[in-house]
Amino acid sequence: MTDLQPVLEALDGDFENVVFEDSLGQIVARVPNAEWTAFAVAAKDAGFEVCVDVTAVDWMRQRPERFEIVANLLSMQHQLRLRITTTTGREDPSVDSLCPLWPGANFAEREAFDMFGITFDGHPDLTRILMPDDWEGHPLRKDFGVGSVPVQFKKSHQVN
Amino acid sequence: MTDERTAEETAESPDTVDLWVAGTEESQFSPTEEGAQEIARDDSGRRLDEQFGRVVDDDYVFDDEIAEDERMIINMGPQHPSTHGVLRLQLELEGEIIRRSKPIIGYLHTGMEKTAEQLNFSQGGTNVTRMDYLAPFHNELGYSLAVERLLGIEVPPRAAAMRVLLTELNRVSSHLVALATNGMDVGAISMMLYGFRERESILAFFEKTTGLRMNHNFIRPGGLAADLPVGWKDDVAAILEDIPARLAQYDDLLKDNPIWILRTRGVGVISAEEAIAYGITGPPLRAAGVKWDLRKEFPYSGIEKYEFEVPIGTQGDVYDRYRVRVDEIHESLKIVEQVMDSMPKGDYRVDDRKVTPPPRARIDESMEALIHHFKLFTEGFKVPAGETYVAVESPRGELGFYVVSDGEAKPYRMHTRGPSFANLQALPITMADSLMADTVATIASMDPVMGDVDR
Amino acid sequence: MATTAPGNLLITTVERAANWARTRSMFPATFGLACCAIEMMATGAGHYDLARFGMEVFRASPRQADLMIVAGRVSQKMAPVLRQVYDQMPDPKWVVSMGACASSGGMFNNYALVQGVDQIVAVDIYVPGCPPGPQSLMHGILTLHDKIMSGEIVR
Numbered sequence: 001m002t003d004l005q006p007v008l009e010a011l012d013g014d015f016e017n018v019v020f021e022d023s024l025g026q027i028v029a030r031v032p033n034a035e036w037t038a039f040a041v042a043a044k045d046a047g048f049e050v051c052v053d054v055t056a057v058d059w060m061r062q063r064p065e066r067f068e069i070v071a072n073l074l075s076m077q078h079q080l081r082l083r084i085t086t087t088t089g090r091e092d093p094s095v096d097s098l099c100p101l102w103p104g105a106n107f108a109e110r111e112a113f114d115m116f117g118i119t120f121d122g123h124p125d126l127t128r129i130l131m132p133d134d135w136e137g138h139p140l141r142k143d144f145g146v147g148s149v150p151v152q153f154k155k156s157h158q159v160n
Numbered sequence: 161m162t163d164e165r166t167a168e169e170t171a172e173s174p175d176t177v178d179l180w181v182a183g184t185e186e187s188q189f190s191p192t193e194e195g196a197q198e199i200a201r202d203d204s205g206r207r208l209d210e211q212f213g214r215v216v217d218d219d220y221v222f223d224d225e226i227a228e229d230e231r232m233i234i235n236m237g238p239q240h241p242s243t244h245g246v247l248r249l250q251l252e253l254e255g256e257i258i259r260r261s262k263p264i265i266g267y268l269h270t271g272m273e274k275t276a277e278q279l280n281f282s283q284g285g286t287n288v289t290r291m292d293y294l295a296p297f298h299n300e301l302g303y304s305l306a307v308e309r310l311l312g313i314e315v316p317p318r319a320a321a322m323r324v325l326l327t328e329l330n331r332v333s334s335h336l337v338a339l340a341t342n343g344m345d346v347g348a349i350s351m352m353l354y355g356f357r358e359r360e361s362i363l364a365f366f367e368k369t370t371g372l373r374m375n376h377n378f379i380r381p382g383g384l385a386a387d388l389p390v391g392w393k394d395d396v397a398a399i400l401e402d403i404p405a406r407l408a409q410y411d412d413l414l415k416d417n418p419i420w421i422l423r424t425r426g427v428g429v430i431s432a433e434e435a436i437a438y439g440i441t442g443p444p445l446r447a448a449g450v451k452w453d454l455r456k457e458f459p460y461s462g463i464e465k466y467e468f469e470v471p472i473g474t475q476g477d478v479y480d481r482y483r484v485r486v487d488e489i490h491e492s493l494k495i496v497e498q499v500m501d502s503m504p505k506g507d508y509r510v511d512d513r514k515v516t517p518p519p520r521a522r523i524d525e526s527m528e529a530l531i532h533h534f535k536l537f538t539e540g541f542k543v544p545a546g547e548t549y550v551a552v553e554s555p556r557g558e559l560g561f562y563v564v565s566d567g568e569a570k571p572y573r574m575h576t577r578g579p580s581f582a583n584l585q586a587l588p589i590t591m592a593d594s595l596m597a598d599t600v601a602t603i604a605s606m607d608p609v610m611g612d613v614d615r
Numbered sequence: 616m617a618t619t620a621p622g623n624l625l626i627t628t629v630e631r632a633a634n635w636a637r638t639r640s641m642f643p644a645t646f647g648l649a650c651c652a653i654e655m656m657a658t659g660a661g662h663y664d665l666a667r668f669g670m671e672v673f674r675a676s677p678r679q680a681d682l683m684i685v686a687g688r689v690s691q692k693m694a695p696v697l698r699q700v701y702d703q704m705p706d707p708k709w710v711v712s713m714g715a716c717a718s719s720g721g722m723f724n725n726y727a728l729v730q731g732v733d734q735i736v737a738v739d740i741y742v743p744g745c746p747p748g749p750q751s752l753m754h755g756i757l758t759l760h761d762k763i764m765s766g767e768i769v770r
Contacts, residue, residue: 024309024548049436052551053577057564070562072549072577076436076450079457083549104439107265107585108577115273130266130614131727132692139274139726146274147726151719238693239700241645241675245652246693267693268649271727286722293650337653356660363657374650374746611649614690 007046007078015039028083036086037096040071044101048073048082051102056112060142066090067118071098071105094119115140231259236599238267244341244603245610249587256596261588268614276574280540281307284571285377288561291576292612293374294337297323297330298554299576300379305460306550306563307381310543311515318506319383320462325396325499326369326379327461327552328492332403333362334555335485335492338607339410342482345604346423348414358406365395382516383509396500400493407489414482424478428590428602431476438589439582442557443484444606448476454553466498478605485607488555515541540569556580556607578612630766637681637707638760640669644680644704646697648687651714654746655686663749668756677703682759683736684752688716689729701736709768711755712738715745739768 008027012020018039019030031039052072059066065087073082088095097120098105109120110129117138120126128135137144237248246267252260275287288303289296301323308315315323336355343351363373368389370376378385414420430440432448445452453470455463471487473480509516517536518529535541545567551560557579564573583606590602647655659665659673674680677700689697701710712732715721718741720730732738739762742755762768 024312024546026548028547050439052439052558052582053549053560053562053575055562055575055577057573062566072560072562076452076457081458081549102439103437104582104585107581111581128266130269130692132266135691139271145726146278146724147271148724149720149730151724238696239646239677241673246648267690267696268688269690269692269727270649270688270723271725272723274727275723275725290650293653352656353661356657357662360657360660360662373748374653 005078005080007075007080008082011039011042011046014042023083026081026083028085031084031086033086033088033095036084037098037101039084040098040101043073043082043084046075047077048075048080050074050076051098051105052081054098054105054108054112056116056118056140058116058140058142063087067093067116069095069112069118088118092119093117094121096121097123099123114138117141230254244608247584247603247608247610247613249599249603251591251596251599253596258591258594258596258599261591261599263584263587265584265610265613268610270611270615272615273574273576276571278570280569281543281571282380282382282536282540284574285380286375288574288576289375289377290611291578291615292554292556292559292580292609294334294609295327295330295554295556295559296375297327297379298552298559300377301327301461302550302552302554302559302561302576303563303574304379304381305552306548306561307543309548309550310546310563310565311381311541312544313382313510313512313515315383315461315510316507317462317504319508319510321499321503322384322388322508323379323461324463324466325496325503326366328495328499329362329365329396329399331492331555332489332496333359335489336362338485338555338604339482342478342601342604342607343414345600346420348417348420351410351413354406354410358403361399361402365392365399368392368395380509382512383507387508388503393500396496400497400500403493404490407486411486421479423598423601424482424605426475427478427594427598428605429475429477430586430590434586434589435476438586440557440586442553442555442579442583443481443488444476444583444586445557446471447473447480447484449474454551454558458551460550460552463495465502466495468492468495478601481605481607542567542569543571551577554579556609556612557583559612576612576615578615580606580608580610580612584608584613631764634764634766638763641682641709641756641760642672642674642680643670643682643684644677644700645673645675646683646685646700648685648689648693649716651686651717651746654749655684655713655752658749658752663753665753665756668753668760670756677701678705680704681708682711682756683708684711684713684756685717685732685736685738686713688714688721688723689732689735690727691729694729694735697732698735709739709759709763710736711740711742711752711759713742713752713755714747715743718743721745 017032017035021028052074054071057068059068067088068085070083070085086095095118097109100122107129109123110126112118113120113126114128114130115138232253234251234253236251238246248264250262250264251258272287272291276284279287284303285300288299291299336359340352340355367373370378430444430448432450435445435448449472451470451472456470468491471484473484513532517533522529523533543565545565547564549560549562551558559579560577562575563571566572591599657663659671665671683701683704712718716723717732720728729735740755740759742751744751
């Protein structure tokens, strides 16, 4: 892309397999799974000091790789945001953890593990964070139902 | 609970009874000198001074080496008067000093991100507004901005100005609750009553405008649900006149109060590097000295038209966070005054009939309006496929919404980046090697809202 | 309730006195969970004063409380905690389910919430609203007072 900021130009030049896209005015970098850590280190050195958020999307059968892991980075010195995404498959989904680089990704990756079942290699404490510890299943996957129950009408009466 | 004793057991030994006679058992504990107090001699003048408190031996923190097995793990919460909701902390204590701590969350997990996939885009506001329940307008604004970016529409200037008015007033009311609970947790219980008293006048204005005191679902994709009520300027002017005087009273109570300063200065310190590494945003980041406010850096909803300052602190302790919040209330009131004086005329929602419903009168006249109304309220408007991340500056920090749409009327994935979720990660490092009594002040100053953390 | 036998007449008066004492000094246990907790705090604050009904003291320890106002949504992880707090409260105890989420799961009909706190504890009063304003909550509490005074709820 020709209209990238110079910071992102440098990143684009270093990595051939990474595709930079423009998504509704925001820059997204599609990174192959194997280069996730390398690209993240390069981004952090380029000035992205803050990892704002790590999350995942379950594409089910719509895309060849089922899960897409999305990390939002922020550079305070350059006033830039960058979104980096990678993919992982249906069997044993996993990706490298960003915790060694940005300790603030700790809780977010635990939530992605809890909700989707994606393993983050190198995470210091990958356990369930939002659901009870003995919960089975990963709620935000598309094949996990909402769990709605039929509405019950109780025998209470209104008091005026 | 040993109610269940099988019939066989009682039938087996009906005659033998367990008797315990006091004083006949072997003593498990042989008394040692450990823990015995030093009784000071009567004729020492210093003893009287110590009793009166004129002389204090304050070296209890630097005691002798405590053996490893003398650490105690205690549990604080989830039901606790001072944890700001259902936060559970596991503290590893060595005497009164916290060596390690671990926040355990999830006690308010509501599955809001899963619910968002079942509700269509204009119903999403009802879901999202209950996440950070002290700043509901900010949640709705972030979500609406994300959906509007996916739709590719811009709201008219009056809608943008109304949004700024409501969110800045919401910032004031949220910081008032933060001050109230902060004061109450540290011990200034009257702050609780004062904070909620001021909040009532703002909530009365919200009720007049939106119909609800909290969780309004008023800022929707495409604009707002309704226009401001007649006479809103008088209500806002009354708020603007009332609150600064009251804030001066709170400063009298807290700002130079030696007890407050003793309890909050140097407590719960987060340095700027730690804050940036942990992704902390909002008043804790600004109190550490980093001048970063999304309203200035990535402005939204026309807020760049208004003049305001971003207060920062120096030391990153509880006292600085308290000052930053009080100063932010003043700045928000400045913005509210500017919005009130310069509110543009016009429509309060975008004109695109595919997104906002037509006025009710038109439905009787035009078939097209009827069809639009029908489609909007049964199926909802379809949003083109795409993904976006929009962040707003909520009273707690960067509140971001990552919305993915696949062309349907419901979001494919909606993820909220809650500021309290990230801010809580810093609790273990702020509380390490500090005293147990400072825990409450630290948590109160981080101002977590558990609805935001657990969603 | 009131019998004609002279011996029971004294007990009835004692019971009425006991009910009066119980209603006039109920101590709520702090069980604020979510948005309703803020409205509960607002009810206890200056504008809508709960202290005039003797209830401004929100006891943190369940052993010292007799009213549990479940204010907010009860998640699956919180349910055992709620039951344990309820069990720790001594008799007589009452439960007010405040808000839509505590009464029936509210707008969140999904895997994460207990659909109504009456799946776990026995509820005396349901206060609807999302969140119920302080006036609604006070109406619910005063209704509970009336029910206790009239002897409808016998604990």
